[in-house]
Amino acid sequence: MITSQRLLQVFLILGIVYSVLLLTGNDSLTWHLKPFLLPFLFYAVVKSTPFETKRWLLFALLFSWIGDCILMFADKGELYFIFGLIAFLIAHILFIRLFFRQTSENKHAKNPLFWIGFIGIIIYLKSMLSLLFPSLGDLKVPVSFYAMTISIMLVIALKGAFNWETNSKYIILIGAFFFVTSDSILAIDKFHAPIPLATFWIMLTYLIAQFCITYGILKLNQKKQPFD
Secondary structure, three states, rough: OOOOOHHHHHHHHHHEEEHHHHHOHHHHHHHHHHHOHHHHHHHHHHHHHOOOEEEEEEHHHHHHHHHHHHHOOHOOHHHHHHHHHHHHHHHHHHHHHHHHOOOOOHHOOOEEEEEHHHHHHHHHHHHHHHHHHHOHHHHHHHHHHHHHHHHHHHHHHHHHHHHHHHHHHHHHHHHHHHHHHHHHHHHHOOOOOOOHHHHOOOOOOOHHHHHHHHHHHHHHHOOOOOOO
């Protein structure tokens, strides 16, 4: 029987293959491979031992996958981009809910490192919106709301890094950081100025993000018993 651990390994291998194909310009292969990546993470969670917030992780991965599939057709019209944005917005809200529901203590407020990170995220949000606003047109409100949502997601992951148990909390924080990085590259490339190898960097950081969050949440909730 295939295990959760093995499915995570398959995702890593496919992610590396996918990234190499992107880097070498095999657009047709990567287009057909993309919808088959996240299902391995989804099934890894399905196969993991039960935990309280499992359904929130599954829903977050599901809406991420829907967003992936919709954005495959973004070159066909602006509507595809908007619907993809909505799918990922829902995914981020679900990730926020997922992070909130993890067992935690309240130690972050007394740690100056949390507040330094918090201020850094606020500066990032303000800087990103200032950079993008002149070229957003009618998308100012939805993009602003999306940027605030991913910033909140990163803040909650940062908070968890001070409150959750086990070192897997840092893996989740890394995942949240790479998710924001991926979305930022996409936004700058689309609305501000083209970025060399943008698709490669967007997908590389995105795949790292999804793996780290999924793996980190599974490890955080395994309660000293390996998931299988």
